Amino acid sequence: MAARIIDGKAIAAEVRAEVAAGVEAMAAAGARPPHLTAVLVGDDAASATYVRLKGRDCAEVGMTSEALALPASTTQDELLEVVRGLNANEAVDGVIVQKPIPGDVDDALVDATLDASKDADGLGPTSLGRLVQGAPVFVPATPAGVQQLLLRSGIDPSGQHVVIVGRSILVGRPLAMLLSMKAEGANATVTIAHTGTGDLGGVTREADILVAAAGRRNLITGEMVKPGAVVIDVGTNRVDDPSKKAGFRLAGDVDYEAVREVASAITPVPGGVGPMTRAMLLVNTLRAAQARQ
Numbered sequence: 001m002a003a004r005i006i007d008g009k010a011i012a013a014e015v016r017a018e019v020a021a022g023v024e025a026m027a028a029a030g031a032r033p034p035h036l037t038a039v040l041v042g043d044d045a046a047s048a049t050y051v052r053l054k055g056r057d058c059a060e061v062g063m064t065s066e067a068l069a070l071p072a073s074t075t076q077d078e079l080l081e082v083v084r085g086l087n088a089n090e091a092v093d094g095v096i097v098q099k100p101i102p103g104d105v106d107d108a109l110v111d112a113t114l115d116a117s118k119d120a121d122g123l124g125p126t127s128l129g130r131l132v133q134g135a136p137v138f139v140p141a142t143p144a145g146v147q148q149l150l151l152r153s154g155i156d157p158s159g160q161h162v163v164i165v166g167r168s169i170l171v172g173r174p175l176a177m178l179l180s181m182k183a184e185g186a187n188a189t190v191t192i193a194h195t196g197t198g199d200l201g202g203v204t205r206e207a208d209i210l211v212a213a214a215g216r217r218n219l220i221t222g223e224m225v226k227p228g229a230v231v232i233d234v235g236t237n238r239v240d241d242p243s244k245k246a247g248f249r250l251a252g253d254v255d256y257e258a259v260r261e262v263a264s265a266i267t268p269v270p271g272g273v274g275p276m277t278r279a280m281l282l283v284n285t286l287r288a289a290q291a292r293q
C-alpha cells in the first residue's frame with residue numbers, strides 16, 4: 001500500500017496561522033509587530049529567493065521585516081560590525097544571516113557575534129548549548145520543522161528508533177538533540193549516520209522514523225527502508241529540468257516513488273520540510289519579540 005503523504009504546505013499554513021494569532025495578541029496588548037532582519041551577503045540567486053520568501057512569510061503573519069543586502073566583497077570585520085549594529089537596534093527582534101556567506105567569513109564567528117536573544121535561526125552557541133542542555137529557547141528551524149511535521153501528523157517519536165542520515169550543525173546534529181530529549185514530542189532513540197557509516201542500508205533499515213538530510217539525490221532507496229517506517233526527506237537537490245522556468249526542479253534525498261511503496265508515511269520534495277523550515281523561523285521571531293516586549 002502506498003504511504004500516506006505528509007503535507008508540509010498545509011501543516012506550515014497551520015503554524016503560520018498560530019503565529020499570526022500570536023502577533024495579533026501582541027498588537028492587542030499595545031506592542032509593535034515583531035521585526036525580522038535578514039542579512040544577505042552577495043548575489044547568490046537561491047539565497048536571494050529564500051530571503052524574499054521569508055519577507056513574504058513575515059508580511060503574511062503581520063510581522064515587519066527588512067533585507068539588508070551587502071556586496072559579496074563584504075569582509076568578516078564589516079559583517080560583524082553590521083551584526084553588532086543589529087544587536088544594538090531595539091527595533092529589531094530577530095536576525096538571520098543567510099548562508100552560505102561568500103568569501104572568507106567564519107560562519108561560526110558570525111553566529112556567535114549575534115545577540116543570543118535575537119538568534120532566530122537558532123544556530124548560535126547559546127541556542128545550540130541550550131538545546132544540548134535540554135532547555136532550548138530557539139531551536140534551529142529545520143529540526144524544529146521536522147519535529148512539528150511528525151507531531152502534527154500524529155506520529156509521536158517517543159520510544160521510536162529515529163535514524164538521521166547527516167550530521168550537519170544545521171540539520172542532523174540539532175535534530176538528534178531535539179528528538180532524544182526527555183520531553184513530550186521527543187524521547188526517541190536516535191542514531192546519526194554519515195559518510196563514515198559502514199553499512200548505511202543496514203542502519204537505515206533499523207529506523208522506525210528515517211530522516212534523510214544528506215544532500216544526495218536518491219541516496220535512500222526502497223531497499224534501505226523498513227516496511228511501515230515513516231520517512232522524512234530534508235534534502236533539496238537541484239535537478240535540471242528545461243520544462244521549468246528556472247531550468248531546474250527540486251528533488252529530495254529519497255527515491256520517492258520506490259520508498260512510498262514501502263513506507264507508511266513520507267514527505268514530498270518540494271512541499272514537505274521546506275515550508276516548515278520557513279514557518280519555524282516565524283515561530284522563533286515571535287518568541288524573540290515576546291521576550292523583549
Ligand SMILES: NC(=O)c1ccc[n+]([C@@H]2O[C@H](COP(=O)([O-])OP(=O)(O)OC[C@H]3O[C@@H](n4cnc5c(N)ncnc54)[C@H](OP(=O)(O)O)[C@@H]3O)[C@@H](O)[C@H]2O)c1
Nearest residue numbers: 142166167168171194195213214215234235236273274277
Ligand atoms: N528543506 C529545508 O528546509 C532544508 C533546510 C536545510 C537543508 N536542506 C537540505 O538538506 C540537505 C542537507 O543539508 P546540510 O546543510 O545538512 O548539508 P551538509 O552540511 O552538506 O551535510 C550533509 C551531511 O550528510 C552526510 N552525507 C552526505 N552524503 C552522504 C552519504 N552518501 N552517506 C551518508 N551520509 C552522507 C554528510 O556526512 P559527513 O559529515 O560525513 O560529510 C553530512 O553530515 C541539503 O540537500 C540541503 O539543501 C533543506
